[in-house]
Amino acid sequence: MKKLCLKIDVDTHDGMRDGVPALLEDLEYFKAKATFCLSFGPDNAGRAIFRLFTHPSFLKKMLYTGAPRLYGLRTVLSGTLLPARPIATAFPEICRQVVSQGHEAIFHAWDHRKWQDHLGNMDRQEIRQEFKKGFSAFESVFSRRPLAVAAPGWQATPESLSVEEELDLLYASDLRGTFPCFLKADDRSFSTLQIPTTGPCIEELLTVGIRDEEDISSHLLMALQEADHPVLAVHAEVEGGLFRPFFRRFMAKLTREFDGFLTLEEIASKLLEDPGKIPVLKFHEKALPGRAGKVASATTEKR
Secondary structure (H helix, E strand, O other): OOOEEEEEEEOOHHHHHHHHHHHHHHHHHOOOOOEEEEEOOEOOHHHHHHHHHHOOOHHHHHHHHOHHHHHOHHHHOEOOOEOOOEOHHHOHHHHHHHHHOOOEEEEEEOOHHHHHHHHHHOOHHHHHHHHHHHHHHHHHHHOOOOOEEOOHHHOOOHHHHHHHHOOOOOEEOOOEOOOOEEEEEOOEEOOOOEOOEEOOOHHHHHHOOOOOHHHHHHHHHHHHHHOOOOEEEEEOOHHHHHOHHHHHHHHHHHHHHOOOEOOHHHHHHHHOOOHHHOOEEEEEEEEOOOOOOEEEEEEEEEO
16 A cells, blocks of 8 residues: 655645644544645735636636635635735644654745746746745744745746756655656756646636535545556645545544555655655646646646
8 A cells, every 4th residue: 555645835825824733633634644835925815816818717616616615715815805924824733733743845936827827928036036035035934945846836947947956955845646756847957846736626616516525535536546646636625624524434434545654755755765766757737627727737748
């Protein structure tokens, strides 16, 4: 039996305030550890509404997920009709609780919404500034630099990968699908290990009309069981909120299906003991059911 990694993204103020403590309680109950990917800057989640102009399919996600009920009306309006509130920087004690309970904390974003929606238009200097602000906030909370990063919305470009190379990271988790790898893009090879997220997340399944609890469970499990290094996408706003009862029941299944839980750092450390065995794959972007736009991935053909 394989071990499973729970990769928990924290994207909003309410997700940090309410979702993270709820998930910490549930993880303690199941004696599971996880990797928490923390966003530190302003919660501009409400600006996602502007994606309607660039990604018409985003409307389907808003309707099918029932966004105001799923994320909360305050979050849906954050950064537009209501002021943006800070995310992790507003709750340093919760951040430190994550680590004190044996979990891993890594850097997710400064301005999550800006990165997810506008990375493609950001030059290298602007990308550096996003990391600089976020890393400074991370250090103010944890008194150390982050060892790793995980791109918001699985958005990456050759420019962002180049900036990550400058950060001396243990690993990054920017991709969807495939398996742990090093990347090539624009005839450049990158030395930062990438550990992808496996399979869909709950919001994507809701968007394509999968709502029955057993159907959601089976779709999530199917992808995890097929992967050599399964990494489940969890969102503090979802599994720590409206879908918390589902998550507790699903965790009971996961404890039967897998031989325990480990962090992304543990996966990376083990793989990097023999980096010559890690494949080098070509960076590319692909569309996924239930997501507006494309996400970062890699070809399965060695380059």
